[in-house]
Amino acid sequence: MIDLQLIRKDSESVSAALAKKGAIVDFRELLEWDKERRSLIQKVEENKAKRNKVSAEIPLYKKQGKDTAAIFEEMRALGDEIASSDKKIAELTEKMDDFLSRLPNIPDEDVVAGEKENNEVIRVVGKKPEFDFAPKNHVDLCTDLGLVDYERGVKLSGGGYWIYRNMGARLEWALINYFISEHLKDGYEFILPPHQLSYNCGFGAGQFPKFEDEVYWLEGEERKKGHFMLPTAETALVNMYAGEIIDGAKLPMKFFAYTPCYRKEAGSYRSEERGMIRGHQFNKVEMVIYSAQENSMAAFEELVGKASALVEKLGLHFRVSKLAAGDCSASMARTYDIEVWIPSMGIYKEVSSVSNANDYQARRNGTRYKDPKTGKNLFVHTLNGSGLATSRLIPAIVEQFQNADGSVRVPEVLVPYVGTDILRK
């Protein structure tokens, strides 16, 4: 949610900033509603003050035996007026909230306008592996090594689902365990949230109303009162303190959670997205930081550093891209993607997306902190980053670390978790 005050003060700058994301917004109507609403509030509050005053006098009149019929008549009319003003205010408020809730976040100043093509690669780590044999793609590798059973996954649940088997399951779980231990080392609190969340969480994270149709809703419930399967742990983590005022001395608060992510999108049947690149359910460890406003850039760098370090320690070739405004998700002011090289596809695929929402999510769900310096209540800055999405790492690992004989080398840091340093038939 964008601060209404900011729009009142300087709607043109806000428009210009949103245009970087490709959102063309005209604030004139909103500002009209705002003006009308405030004048109604003034009027209705005057009337309410009058009603309060008269109400306090009524018991006195009654004691004195005065006739109150005329006063009641007058007060009834006043009450009707108050009710109708209140109704108009509520309607305006709803319209304004709806308008505001559909606006994307304002991108940071240094984030460039435009879409994907304006993304900037800011770091490349390692080299593209060279093979002196014909490398296989990850679908073949995983199938041949018995790591993943795509066919029976489809049998169980249809397209977009797969089964991890045997060493595949151990490799997947090894990644999760490895990430967990690294985050614990860094002092992050381990969270296992519910996977079924109520509507407010989707709204608070900024994913609704826009992406309501991209998540799985539980049957038989009305949407706004119902539950959906979380599309990322961020949706849960970012709402834990909704409506609360956090003691500023406790910031930054750092969390991570492991959950599967449930998404309808998968859709894409393009052949290059075969296998585990995009599924309806995938595993991810997610990091979230609640930060004081002035420290959120540092927190952002920390998350980028942590996510990169994980990929680097796995020994994978990857790059870090700073996304253009239009490629950041709607809620985010800045996003860096960590993209891992998939040899068979000849492209880099995202394994982590690190973002700073600034106060956008906190405004939507009312997460504030008391600033120890000023004593004022401020909206927290929320940041999130995958640390990491395991389902895309496995394709990268098996493809980048494959050998001529079809076996796959296990990244050293995972050996203790997997129990072997090589995966063979």
Place this chain on the structure above:
RNA sequence: GGAGAAGUACCCAAGUGGCUCAAGGGGCUCCCCUGCUAAGGGAGUAGUACGUGAGAAACGUAGCGAGGGUUCAAAUCCCUCCUUCUCCGCCA
């Protein structure tokens, strides 16, 4: 899923339509007395949101789990919902 009970401020808690625009206590903050400790006396303590102020102050409005309704007037009466506790049912 069913039945019963409850939800009031940092905590406990009084309060079944109006001098209660929420009593009292605990805790906390400050002051006084005493001063090693212990004990005593007094004052303050509703956070927050919104509105009018450049802003602070100040004022107003809302607020007794949430949302509606009845009424001149609602913590109080009515309806719906949420949460907690107790019991029962279900438990792949």
